Amino acid sequence: MADIGRVRIRIPTSIKAGDVVKVRVLVIHPMEIVERKDGKPVDKNYHFINHVVVSYLDKEIAQFETTQSISENPFFAFAVKATEPGVLRVTFLDTHGGKYEGTADIKFS
Amino acid sequence: MTVPAGRRITRRNMLARGITHCEIFDARGSANRTMLGTSGVTRRKVLRTLAVLGGLGIVGSMPGAASVARAQGHLANLGPEEPVESTMKRLFGGRPIGDGASSITIDLPLIAENGAVVPVTVEWSGPMAPQRYVKSIYIVSDKNRRPLNAKFNLTPAVGLAYVGTNLRLGESTDVRAVIEMNDGTLLQAKRAVKVTVGGCGG
Numbered sequence: 001m002a003d004i005g006r007v008r009i010r011i012p013t014s015i016k017a018g019d020v021v022k023v024r025v026l027v028i029h030p031m032e033i034v035e036r037k038d039g040k041p042v043d044k045n046y047h048f049i050n051h052v053v054v055s056y057l058d059k060e061i062a063q064f065e066t067t068q069s070i071s072e073n074p075f076f077a078f079a080v081k082a083t084e085p086g087v088l089r090v091t092f093l094d095t096h097g098g099k100y101e102g103t104a105d106i107k108f109s
Numbered sequence: 110m111t112v113p114a115g116r117r118i119t120r121r122n123m124l125a126r127g128i129t130h131c132e133i134f135d136a137r138g139s140a141n142r143t144m145l146g147t148s149g150v151t152r153r154k155v156l157r158t159l160a161v162l163g164g165l166g167i168v169g170s171m172p173g174a175a176s177v178a179r180a181q182g183h184l185a186n187l188g189p190e191e192p193v194e195s196t197m198k199r200l201f202g203g204r205p206i207g208d209g210a211s212s213i214t215i216d217l218p219l220i221a222e223n224g225a226v227v228p229v230t231v232e233w234s235g236p237m238a239p240q241r242y243v244k245s246i247y248i249v250s251d252k253n254r255r256p257l258n259a260k261f262n263l264t265p266a267v268g269l270a271y272v273g274t275n276l277r278l279g280e281s282t283d284v285r286a287v288i289e290m291n292d293g294t295l296l297q298a299k300r301a302v303k304v305t306v307g308g309c310g311g
Contacts, residue, residue, distance in 0.1 A: 020267075020268035020269045022269075022271065024273075031277075032182075033277065033309060034184070034187070034254075041184055041190070043183060043184045043185075044182070044183070045181070045182040045183050046182035046183075046187070047182060048182065050181060050182075056266065059266070060264075061263075061264050061266040061267055062261065062262060062263050062264065062267055063262045064259060064260065064261045064262065064272075065259065065260040065262070066259045066274075067187075067188075067255065067257060067258060067259060068187070068255075068277070069250065069253055069255065069257075069258045069259075069276060069277045069278075069309070070258060070259055070274055070275065070276065070277065071225055071226040071227075071274075071275035071276065071277055071308070072225070072226075074274065074275065075228075075273075075274060075275045076272070076273065076274050077230060077271070077272065077273030077274070078261070078263075078267060078271065078272050078273070079267045079268050079269035079270075079271045080266070080267055080268060081237075081266060081267065081268025081269075083266075095181035095182030096181075096182065
C-alpha cells in the first residue's frame with residue numbers, strides 16, 4: 001500500500017486570480033499514540049507529525065503545530081488566496097526527523 | 110491535481126534510526142505480503158537484515174542531529190495529561206475569552222462512529238485583513254487526556270480563517286475552537302460530539 005511520507009494535495013480545478021481556494025492535503029503517517037502499560041504511559045520517542053509548514057510563492061503563509069490526537073494519515077484543510085500562479089508547497093515534519101513534502105501548481109483558468 | 114511526494118525518508122533511513130519495518134506496517138499487514146509472493150523470504154526478514162547492516166553504518170555518523178530529533182516524541186515533550194481547564198490556563202493565562210458563537214462555525218458530526226477519525230472544520234466569518242486577522246486557531250477536545258489537538262498559525266495571505274482536520278477523540282466530548290487575533294483578542298466556540306468507540310487506544 002502507501003508508504004510513509006506520501007503527500008496528496010487537492011486544489012480546485014479552475015481557479016481565478018484573487019480567488020480564496022480551499023486546499024485539502026493528506027500525508028501517509030502512523031501518528032503513533034501513547035501506549036499505556038498498567039495504566040501508565042510508556043516513555044519512548046513516539047513517531048508522529050508535529051509540524052506542518054505551508055508556503056506559497058516561496059513565502060510561508062501558514063504553519064500548524066500538531067499532536068498525536070490528530071488521526072493517522074493526517075488530513076488538513078486550509079485556505080489560500082490565489083494572487084499569482086505559482087507553487088503551493090506543504091511540508092510535514094515528524095518527531096523522528098522525517099520531512100515529507102508535496103507541491104501543487106496554482107494556475108489560473 | 111494530485112502530486113507525488115517530493116523528498117521522503119527511505120525505509121533504510123528509518124531502519125537506521127531504530128524503526129523496524131514491523132512498526133511501520135503493523136496496521137496494514139497486507140504490505141508485507143505483496144512483494145515477494147510465496148518464496149518464503151518475507152520483506153520483514155530482508156529488511157531486518159538490512160537494518161542490522163544499515164544501523165551499524167549510518168547511526169554513528171550523525172549523532173547530534175539525530176538525538177535532538179529523536180527526543181521530540183518523548184513523553185517529556187508531549188505536554189502533560191491534564192484536565193481541559195489546566196490546558197486553557199496554560200495556553201491563555203487568565204486572558205478573557207470572548208464568546209465567538211456568532212462568528213465561529215464549527216463543523217463536527219453529532220455522532221462519531223469511530224473516535225479515531227472525527228472530521229472537524231473551523232471557520233471564522235470575518236475578513237483576513239493585514240491590520241486585523243486571525244493569527245491562530247486552537248482546537249481543543251475537553252475530554253482528551255491531552256486536550257490540545259492542534260494549533261493552526263495563519264497569516265493574512267491565506268485569505269480566509271478556515272481550517273480542517275481529523276481528530277482522535279477518546280470519548281464523547283465538547284470540541285472547542287479558540288481563535289486568537291493578531292491583536293491578542295480571544296474568541297471561543299464549542300460543539301459537542303458523541304463518540305461511540307473511543308479513538309485513543311487504552
